[in-house]
Amino acid sequence: MLNKTSLLLAICLLAAVSVVRSATVTFDCAKVPNICSNDCYAIQCKGKPTTLHRDSENSSLHRTQNACKSPNRCSGNPDDSNSCDEYPFASSQEGGAGAVTRCVPAHENSVQGGTLSSFYSANSIVNGDAYTVAFTSTAGLQYCSSSCTNTGNELIRKDDHLQSRPNFTQYNRREFLTDEGHVITMFERVTEPRSLDSLIGTKTWLAHEEREVTIVASKD
Amino acid sequence: MPESIPLYIPSDQDPESISESILNDIRSTDFLNEITSGEESPQETGLWNLVQPVLSSSSSSSLTLSQFSNPSNLLHHALQNLRQETDQDGRKRWNLNGLILVDQTSLQGDGSLLVLEVDLQKGEIKDQLRCARRSVLEVISNISISNMSLDEYRNMCGGAEVFDSGQ
Numbered sequence: 358m359l360n361k362t363s364l365l366l367a368i369c370l371l372a373a374v375s376v377v378r379s380a381t382v383t384f385d386c387a388k389v390p391n392i393c394s395n396d397c398y399a400i401q402c403k404g405k406p407t408t409l410h411r412d413s414e415n416s417s418l419h420r421t422q423n424a425c426k427s428p429n430r431c432s433g434n435p436d437d438s439n440s441c442d443e444y445p446f447a448s449s450q451e452g453g454a455g456a457v458t459r460c461v462p463a464h465e466n467s468v469q470g471g472t473l474s475s476f477y478s479a480n481s482i483v484n485g486d487a488y489t490v491a492f493t494s495t496a497g498l499q500y501c502s503s504s505c506t507n508t509g510n511e512l513i514r515k516d517d518h519l520q521s522r523p524n525f526t527q528y529n530r531r532e533f534l535t536d537e538g539h540v541i542t543m544f545e546r547v548t549e550p551r552s553l554d555s556l557i558g559t560k561t562w563l564a565h566e567e568r569e570v571t572i573v574a575s576k577d
Numbered sequence: 578m579p580e581s582i583p584l585y586i587p588s589d590q591d592p593e594s595i596s597e598s599i600l601n602d603i604r605s606t607d608f609l610n611e612i613t614s615g616e617e618s619p620q621e622t623g624l625w626n627l628v629q630p631v632l633s634s635s636s637s638s639s640l641t642l643s644q645f646s647n648p649s650n651l652l653h654h655a656l657q658n659l660r661q662e663t664d665q666d667g668r669k670r671w672n673l674n675g676l677i678l679v680d681q682t683s684l685q686g687d688g689s690l691l692v693l694e695v696d697l698q699k700g701e702i703k704d705q706l707r708c709a710r711r712s713v714l715e716v717i718s719n720i721s722i723s724n725m726s727l728d729e730y731r732n733m734c735g736g737a738e739v740f741d742s743g744q
Contacts (some may be wrong), residue, residue, distance in 0.1 A: 385614075388614070412740060413580065413672055413674060413721065413722060413723075414697060415697075415698075416674060416722055416723035417674055417694075417695070417696055417698065417703070417723045418697075418698050419723065420723040420726070428726075429728065429729055432728065432729065432732050433732075439729075439732060439733075440725060440729050440733075441729075446722070446724070447722065447723040447724065448722035448723060448724065461728055463725070463730075463732070463733045464733070465646065466719075466725055466729075467715055467725060467730075467733075468611060468612060468720055468727055469724065470717060470718060470719035470722060470724030471608060471611075471612045471624065471714075471718045471719065472612045473722060473724065474623070474624065474627065474721055474722050474724075475612055475622050475623035475624045475627075475718065476623060477579065477580075477623065477722070478579040478580075478621030478623030478624065478627060479579075479622065480623070481579055482667050483579070483580070483668050483669070484669070513579070543720065552721035556630055561617075565613075565614050566611065566613055566614050566617065567612065567613040567615035567616065567617045567621060567622050567623070568616060568617055
């Protein structure tokens, strides 16, 4: 009996630890503006999740399931739009069919991939681990403010687009300050007001600087 | 220890000295400075140890340079010997979405390395591309998470035989 109780306790503790391990990664939109636009459009306009779970085992499969297609639909475009970006990321459980895609500059996409890969390694994010996506320097980016008018650059596979509607999640845009003065943009479910306040006092990983800063206050 | 990408070195070519030299070349890339915006030293990035050598002589099967001319040998070896390898915490040690090969051209030609993009579901090579050593980290960090394909890098370099972001 005692063993059963101990086992249950251990399972509960493990579950709690896996929830607590969620990290926040912040992308600098001054460095990757086109990719931020796609991510913001996917979250704010198509209700895609902001908390993702790493899945490198199926990343290749996810990549073939979204509207990027293989060979990628953006090849042959000019340099400012010759690579295909997707959100949720192919390397997450949430990636694959239904991901929102956009043609972006290949170099920008390559840098973004490098920072994401480095984030996984530096923070020991392994398959199944959760992390939350945030942004900085979003000023002037259409889809990171309040507009959801698709200017024609965003694409979801038609069948997946229709299937995803019943699961549409609405978000409110919120801003937080770090101890070094960065303004971090995050998206909070409208059904869970003030839930992101729990991140105050926690650290976020600045993906394009490879270091952590602390979220110290809500800006709103 | 985070997942690493295997760098395959032939067992009959003094693998330990070759691995040190090649890792130095791979890590000399400007890409590390680019992703940190110069805020951290390259050694502090998560990509510094992303590529790790597989000294095939110490694995269950030894692979010589002549066998490296058929990349399928390496994929077979990786799937057989590396796929289930775990670290001391029981986490997967290797990310097999990509493999890097030190082949004849790497040793006696232009020095470039052969990067393989792997379809893990089908257990087959999806694509392959030669990369300059200083460009390997950029390419393999993206292949490992399927953020970009080798085909996109081929397009980036205008279809050149060797992808070299420094050119």
